[in-house]
Amino acid sequence: MGRFSMWFANLMRGRYGMDQLNRALTIVALIFIVINFFFHTRIINWIAVVLLIYIYCRMFSRNIRARAAENQRYLQFSSGIRSRFGRRSSNAYGTNTRTKDKTHKILKCPGCGEKLRVPKGVGKISISCPHCHTKFTKKV
Numbered sequence: 511m512g513r514f515s516m517w518f519a520n521l522m523r524g525r526y527g528m529d530q531l532n533r534a535l536t537i538v539a540l541i542f543i544v545i546n547f548f549f550h551t552r553i554i555n556w557i558a559v560v561l562l563i564y565i566y567c568r569m570f571s572r573n574i575r576a577r578a579a580e581n582q583r584y585l586q587f588s589s590g591i592r593s594r595f596g597r598r599s600s601n602a603y604g605t606n607t608r609t610k611d612k613t614h615k616i617l618k619c620p621g622c623g624e625k626l627r628v629p630k631g632v633g634k635i636s637i638s639c640p641h642c643h644t645k646f647t648k649k650v
């Protein structure tokens with residue numbers, strides 16, 4: 511037993527682990543598994559399997575900064591959905607509230623010039639542009 515826990519602790523050392531994005535993906539995967547339980551569709555089954563593989567890849571990833579950036583993108587995306595479908599902001603210039611964000615920084619992609627929102631104060635991060643897939647590192 512002690513040997514196993516040591517092996518596991520060693521395995522998880524320097525790995526990313528669980529975050530909000532993984533938790534959300536786990537819920538989505540479970541929903542797909544439940545749907546599949548009723549409909550037995552091969553595609554839904556495969557989506558669930560792929561999702562679970564993706565969750566495990568993120569959990570065991572050593573590129574913690576990249577995973578944290580993904581999580582930040584997810585949080586930003588989900589808060590965007592929440593503000594759109596949830597209670598409406600009293601601010602008429604809803605989009606302007608983004609730039610006031612003290613925890614994020616707007617970077618310009620060197621590949622396509624697209625504005626990218628990244629978490630601030632985490633040090634040097636590697637960013638992959640969602641538009642042109644240019645990879646670059648930046649200190650934030």
Ligand SMILES: [Zn+2]
Pocket residue numbers: 619620621622623624639640641642643644
């Ligand atoms: Zn780009």
